[in-house]
Amino acid sequence: MxxxxxxxxxxxxxxxxxxxxxxxxxxxxxxxxxxxxxxxxxxxxxxxxxxxxxxxxxxxxxxxxxxxxxxxxxxxxxxxxxxxxxxxxxxxxxxxxxxxxxxxxxxxxxxxxxxxxxxxxxxxxxxxxxxxxxxxxxxxxxxxxxxxxxxxxxxxxxxxxxxxxxxxxxxxxxxxxxxxxxxxxxxxxxxxxxxPARTAPRRRVRAELAEGVRFVTRHRFFRVLLVWSPLLNLTVNTIAFTAVLRLIQAGRSPVQIGLVETAAGVCGIAGAVCAPRVVRALPTGLLTVLVGWSWVPLAVPLMFFNTPLAAAVSLSVGIFLNPSGNSGIGAYRLHITPPELVGRVQSVSQFVSYLLLPLYPVVAGLALHRLGGPGAIALLVGLTAAVALIPTLSRAVRSVPRPATWPQAAGSRTGGV
Structure with a gap:
């Protein structure tokens, strides 16, 4: 605190x-x-x-x-x-x-x-x-x-x-x-x-945006995130949406479904409160890998139990670690990005991470229609595990240390009033 x-x-x-x-x-x-x-x-x-x-x-x-x-x-x-x-x-x-x-x-x-x-x-x-x-x-x-x-x-x-x-x-x-x-x-x-003031003359928007893209793609850690983050967002949101759709199919009341979302929100807040301590305690690379794998065991019970309690526990515990992962990765990105590139690097990273989000309702609906509830969850668990292998197999991700030993970006500035 x-x-x-x-x-x-x-x-x-x-x-x-x-x-x-x-x-x-x-x-x-x-x-x-x-x-x-x-x-x-x-x-x-x-x-x-x-x-x-x-x-x-x-x-x-x-x-x-x-x-x-x-x-x-x-x-x-x-x-x-x-x-x-x-x-x-x-x-x-x-x-x-x-x-x-x-x-x-x-x-x-x-x-x-x-x-x-x-x-x-x-x-x-x-x-x-x-x-x-x-x-x-x-x-x-x-x-x-x-x-x-x-x-x-x-x-x-x-x-x-x-x-x-x-x-x-x-x-x-x-x-x-x-x-x-x-x-x-x-x-x-x-x-x-x-x-930040620039010494070089201002260029066209496309050229300046390309500079931000080059910075992101030049760092192996960020290159891995460009592939991993949109896929993780897709699989995790599809799991959550599939769980809710199954409750609707089972005739659960809106109040019960609302309580699932409430539980997830409460755990998200608790996770955000704990996030600074978690980020300081764990190497950022390890934290990134843990976030990727956390949803795999948590989603398994949803294959066998289609109840509000099972959905609330699985989704809430999964969301608990999410703020730590987002904070650690986001802070590391800001820390090593030169001040004159922060806006572009952030926008490129955020844009790519959102790319597949509009697909999750479609994927959830198709999976449920074709495979049924347990089959859809099983497929999504397998896909989430496959996606988790992306940061796990990357030395560039695993080697990122704790915040105390992060490298300093050239020309970076920090403030505080």
């Missing part, structure tokens, strides 16, 4: 974290309500999923160019502009619903627009964290960011449902307020968040 206490004395990180915790909570509220409103308007399950799909596509579409922006311009301005866009878009929904003029197209456009804004925001935020947090506290800072995601995921749905029950425009009004809070708090950060 000492690391978390140290972070509370970091004025700028605290402002950034509080603002984005509130903003992320607002976004989770909106993401919960989008399908409810879309289905209420159209009575179509396909339409109900279009808004979330549009949001994810918006994020993915902007990640790569946003990395270039984060390495060129003032990160504070980028983040405040993104927050302002979210504020305006969600206010437009409030007005449209209040005037009884909301259309499905409007809903999808707002979801896409806020996804684009989130894609712009993300690399700038990571670059800002790299600036305002001392290098030795990076794992703790990233773990705290993981905690905020799990907290928002845990309570966003219930809050969204409660607000939606009062009146349909209220969840979006709350999200608009969350963006306004983010905009205000970002403006109170004292640190200089301008991109």
């Amino acid at each position: 000492a690391g978390f206490r140290s972070l509370t004395r970091q004025h700028d990180f605290t402002l950034l974290w509080v603002g984005e915790t509130i903003s992320e909570l607002g976004s989770r509220v909106s993401m919960f309500v989008f399908p409810l409103i879309a289905y209420a308007q159209t009575r179509s399950t396909l339409a109900a999923g279009l808004a979330e799909t549009a949001n994810l596509l918006g994020v993915a579409a902007m990640l790569l160019p946003a990395g270039v922006l984060a390495d060129r311009f003032d990160r504070r301005r980028i983040m405040r502009c993104a927050s302002a866009v979210g504020l305006v878009l969600y206010l437009s929904l409030v007005v449209a619903i209040g005037m009884h003029r909301l259309s499905l197209v409007h809903l999808i456009v707002v979801a896409l627009g806020t996804g684009l804004a989130a894609g712009v925001f993300s690399p700038a935020e990571v670059s800002a964290v790299r600036t305002v947090v001392p290098s030795d506290l990076l794992p703790t800072a990233l773990a705290q960011n993981q905690a905020r995601q799990h907290v928002a995921s845990l309570v966003g749905g219930p809050i969204g449902g409660a607000l939606y029950g009062v009146t349909r425009w209220l969840p979006f009004a709350a999200d608009a307020v969350s963006y306004a809070v983010s905009w205000v708090l970002l403006g109170r950060i004292r640190a200089d968040l301008t991109a």
Whole structure:
């Protein structure tokens, strides 16, 4: 807990974290309500999923160019502009619903627009964290960011449902307020968040993005992650979604299924709290390998037990280690990346890790349809084990030491106010 206490004395990180915790909570509220409103308007399950799909596509579409922006311009301005866009878009929904003029197209456009804004925001935020947090506290800072995601995921749905029950425009009004809070708090950060000065002339976006790609592919550790992370995201999310689909097929109540997700969220928060200690105690390479293998034994019981308790235990324990892995890998990436490349390296890594995510509902549905519940889980366990071999067989991954002995990037700078 000492690391978390140290972070509370970091004025700028605290402002950034509080603002984005509130903003992320607002976004989770909106993401919960989008399908409810879309289905209420159209009575179509396909339409109900279009808004979330549009949001994810918006994020993915902007990640790569946003990395270039984060390495060129003032990160504070980028983040405040993104927050302002979210504020305006969600206010437009409030007005449209209040005037009884909301259309499905409007809903999808707002979801896409806020996804684009989130894609712009993300690399700038990571670059800002790299600036305002001392290098030795990076794992703790990233773990705290993981905690905020799990907290928002845990309570966003219930809050969204409660607000939606009062009146349909209220969840979006709350999200608009969350963006306004983010905009205000970002403006109170004292640190200089301008991109590092360059001696070389500015080049075209494609050339600058290629520089970030070259940095990632030049390091064997990152090359392995480019292959491993999207495959791990696909298999793990498919296991979780398959477990939920099986509970639905078995006729389990929404309350029981909701409790499974609640248990997973609670364990995610607990994992984020423990993550700094785990990251400091274990070599980062070993931690990466452990994350890859952790889901293999945990998913095995799901082949034999299709109950809420089995799903809750398997998914919750699996998610517990996830914040440690994300924090360790993310902090190592930030630590060895030169400041002038942080935005691009982060955007390339995040973009690749998200590449296969849209496929997991399809894979889960096909596996269940063709193989049945136990067969689908067995297939996914085998695939997860095969994916875990990727970091296990890589000496570049296994050899990464504890944070205390990480190599220092040339020209790196650390801060803290």
